[in-house]
Structures are given as C-alpha cells and as structure tokens.
Amino acid sequence: MEENDFASIWLVESGNPAIEKLTQLNLDVASKTSKTLADRGLSSNELAVSLDINPDEIKSWLMGRHTFSAKIIKEILDTMGKSQ
Template structure:
C-alpha cells in the first residue's frame, strides 16, 4: 500500500460495508444449506455428489470460507428441492 493511498487507508480503518454484507449473507446461506442437508439426512459428501463439486469446496462453502456463486446456488437449490 502506498503511503498516500487514501482509499486503501480508509478501507483499512473503516472496513467495506459491501464486503461485510456479502460475508454475512454467505454465512446465512451456508447455515441454511447445512440445516437443509441435516433435515434431509444428507452429508457434505452427498451434496458434493449431487452437484458434482469437490467435497473440499463444499466444506469451504459450508464453513463460510468461500463464497457461493449464483450458478452454484441455483444448482444446490434445484438438487435439494427435488
């Protein structure tokens, strides 16, 4: 970061509300997905097979360490609501 990079300094001091909202939403989606899996008696590995995505990626999503894309959300929703 440059010494006079005011935008970076401001973001560091105040945070970024859009990113914070995205992170909050992602955690909510992950929690709802985990609850739906539990309600249906499915595991993370079951979801991995349903949507053909690496189990480690599913784990990162459900732990809130990675954001969901809209396409993946649509696919997960379709598979879990069948």
C-alpha cells in the same frame, strides 16, 4: 458455523460495509444449506456427488469460506429439491 473463522476476523479488522454484507450473505447461505442438509438427513459428501464438486470444496462452503454465485445457489436449491 465457527465464530472465529478467518472471514469474521477479517470483517472486524476491515470494517467495509459492502464486504461485510456480502460475507454475511455467504454465511447465511452456508448456514441454511447446512441446516437443510441436516433436516433431510444428507451429508456434505452426498451434496458434493450430486453437484459433481470436490467434497473439500463443499466443506469450505459450509464453513462460510466461499463466495456463492447465483449459479451455485440455484444448483444447490435444485439438488435439494430433488432429494425431497
């Protein structure tokens, strides 16, 4: 995860606690997803195929530049569970 990505810079500039919490949650999901992919020997492209989503969008997710919905988190968890 990049330390100087646009979300982190924006948080420092905005200082909004609610936005900071949401952004941190998204960064946490992205980090855990990246770690799980690595632990299971899967690529972001394989996740994209499994979810039928553009690989560039997955890469954006994994960099923490996407707001995860509960639906997407569930789909990711379901997909990761299938690959065990």
